[in-house]
Amino acid sequence: MSSEIREQAARKVIEVLPHRAHDLARLEASRNGNPPVVTVIGKYNHGKSRLLNELIGAETFSVADRRETVRLSDTVHQGVRWLDAPGLDADVGTEDDRHALHAAWLASDIRLFVHAAKEGELDAKELALLAELRADGERTQRQTFFVLSQIDQLADEAELHRVSDAIRAQVPDVMLNAVSSTRHRKGVEEGKNLLLERSGMPALRAALDTALSRVPHARAYETGLLLRETNEELHRLRAENQQTLEGLRQTQKHQRQAFDDGLKAVIEKVSVDIETMLNALGADHAIVPDTAKDAYGITAGKRERAHIQIAYSKACIQIDGFLAGQGVIGLPREQHTVARSLNTVMIAVMGVSVKFRKDLRRMFCDAQGRERMQQAFTHYYELSDDRKALASQIANAEAALASLQGAAVAMATLEETA
Ligand SMILES: Nc1nc2c(ncn2[C@@H]2O[C@H](COP(=O)(O)OP(=O)(O)O)[C@@H](O)[C@H]2O)c(=O)[nH]1
Numbered sequence: 530m531s532s533e534i535r536e537q538a539a540r541k542v543i544e545v546l547p548h549r550a551h552d553l554a555r556l557e558a559s560r561n562g563n564p565p566v567v568t569v570i571g572k573y574n575h576g577k578s579r580l581l582n583e584l585i586g587a588e589t590f591s592v593a594d595r596r597e598t599v600r601l602s603d604t605v606h607q608g609v610r611w612l613d614a615p616g617l618d619a620d621v622g623t624e625d626d627r628h629a630l631h632a633a634w635l636a637s638d639i640r641l642f643v644h645a646a647k648e649g650e651l652d653a654k655e656l657a658l659l660a661e662l663r664a665d666g667e668r669t670q671r672q673t674f675f676v677l678s679q680i681d682q683l684a685d686e687a688e689l690h691r692v693s694d695a696i697r698a699q700v701p702d703v704m705l706n707a708v709s710s711t712r713h714r715k716g717v718e719e720g721k722n723l724l725l726e727r728s729g730m731p732a733l734r735a736a737l738d739t740a741l742s743r744v745p746h747a748r749a750y751e752t753g754l755l756l757r758e759t760n761e762e763l764h765r766l767r768a769e770n771q772q773t774l775e776g777l778r779q780t781q782k783h784q785r786q787a788f789d790d791g792l793k794a795v796i797e798k799v800s801v802d803i804e805t806m807l808n809a810l811g812a813d814h815a816i817v818p819d820t821a822k823d824a825y826g827i828t829a830g831k832r833e834r835a836h837i838q839i840a841y842s843k844a845c846i847q848i849d850g851f852l853a854g855q856g857v858i859g860l861p862r863e864q865h866t867v868a869r870s871l872n873t874v875m876i877a878v879m880g881v882s883v884k885f886r887k888d889l890r891r892m893f894c895d896a897q898g899r900e901r902m903q904q905a906f907t908h909y910y911e912l913s914d915d916r917k918a919l920a921s922q923i924a925n926a927e928a929a930l931a932s933l934q935g936a937a938v939a940m941a942t943l944e945e946t947a
């Protein structure tokens with residue numbers, strides 16, 4: 530499987546679990562095709578670069594009294610990738626340093642935490658970092674070695690003991706690997722075995738070799754852990770999302786049911802009132818047209834038309850009361866006309882006036898007419914603000930769930946190709 534496919538899969542997971550970006554990058558870095566990685570970490574001028582050179586037996590990394598290592602530099606030596614990271618001194622640290630440190634942290638299978646013996650106790654920053662490294666080690670099985678460096682700068686063995694005890698008091702159970710790069714160099718150059726022995730370097734190198742031989746095992750463990758944790762989180766999130774979505778859909782359905790039932794009841798009630806009123810009427814005067822001479826007088830026709838209009842208005846007011854309670858008031862913006870008083874759902878569905886019995890009958894006393902009203906109001910109900918907000922909440926939850934499902938498929942790809 531190409532790394533591009535894995536990268537794409539990782540991106541899909543990170544999209545929904547952004548805080549897993551580091552873990553997924555680590556998953557990639559720790560693949561078994563990559564050589565095991567050893568990095569140094571610690572404050573600058575504590576002898577990190579020189580330590581690496583001594584361990585490799587080559588002048589690969591630049592050593593200086595100044596702050597030298599800014600970016601990561603690395604070399605592959607005898608199947609191991611050695612990484613020199615900048616010091617973690619906050620006062621001189623730059624953005625580049627932080628990137629480099631992060632990269633070193635990500636890439637490393639084994640960390641050499643370097644602290645110069647002459648500095649005595651660890652400072653707060655070193656302690657915090659060490660605690661972080663140990664916690665990470667417990668979680669991922671990545672190993673950290675504590676390297677007490679430059680021990681040749683101490684006056685004698687007694688001082689070495691004092692410093693060691695002080696550090697052990699700060700970090701209980703810590704295993705200190707005391708080394709001196711200068712002694713080691715001298716021992717190598719002058720062929721002095723005692724110096725080599727007293728440099729602590731052969732012992733550190735042996736411990737390192739043991740740890741290196743265990744890297745494949747540690748990586749397998751870490752890979753399993755990262756996949757499992759990410760999968761579990763994804764699973765949890767999916768279940769939560771599914772539940773949220775179901776809740777929203779239930780709400781949508783129940784609201785709609787309540788609206789349908791409520792509207793039907795109101796329409797039935799006003800229809801019964803209107804039918805009762807219509808049936809009680811005698812001869813129909815409304816259909817007799819008024820003549821010009823009736824313009825300023827009251828006629829039976831005018832009286833009846835007014836009567837019908839009032840009955841109609843009453844029905845509208847009752848329906849409107851129900852609609853207002855359901856949040857259905859104004860028309861959707863795209864249906865607005867310049868006549869603002871006409872921009873209501875009531876007028877859009879019912880029109881402005883009714884004058885004749887046949888119109889009232891058509892609207893209220895006929896099943897088809899009532900069904901038309903029911904449908905028209907329901908249409909506007911679904912366009913009301915709250916309903917639209919709910920619908921878009923559901924659409925968002927559906928999209929989120931689709932992304933989570935996509936991420937689950939991507940996780941399967943990562944698992945298969947791990
Ligand atoms: N005396 C002594 N000096 C050392 C030792 N290791 C490194 N140094 C010196 O300490 C300075 C800083 O070393 P370097 O490796 O560049 O430290 P870094 O900043 O932690 O990488 C240089 O002058 C080194 O020569 C050591 O074991 N003993």
Ligand SMILES: [Mg+2]
Pocket residue numbers: 574577578579591592593597598613
């Ligand atoms: Mg350095």
